[in-house]
Amino acid sequence: MSTSPGVLVVLGRDETSAAVLRSVKSFTGAGLLSVRERIVAGEPVIDEEMFTNAWFDERADLLLDLLTAWREQGIVFELRESLADADAAALELEMLRDMIEAAQQDEERC
DSSP states (O other): OOOSOEEEEEEOTTOOOHHHHHHHHHHHOOOHHHHHHHHHHTOOSEEEEOSSHHIIIIIHHHHHHHHHHHHHHTOOEEEEEEETTEEEEEEOHHHHHHHHHHHHHHHHHO
């Protein structure tokens, strides 16, 4: 099990439109039926490990773009930060954005 923190995205149980399902599929590669079942069950549709090479290469920016678009469209979602040794804690989009920007700046300095 990884010790890196992760970000979980849980969509509101009514957010099962085709556009939402396709956007999750595009980001995660999961099947549409699987995504819909996770939404209805209140389970995370995105479980992304942060601070990996892929995270810094593109995943962080893609996730921020997706979440920002959802917020602008009024799509209900909840963010949580998960740690290997602790329960997932609530996370605001602005906090996630700040974490990503700070980590990217640290990466650029190295």
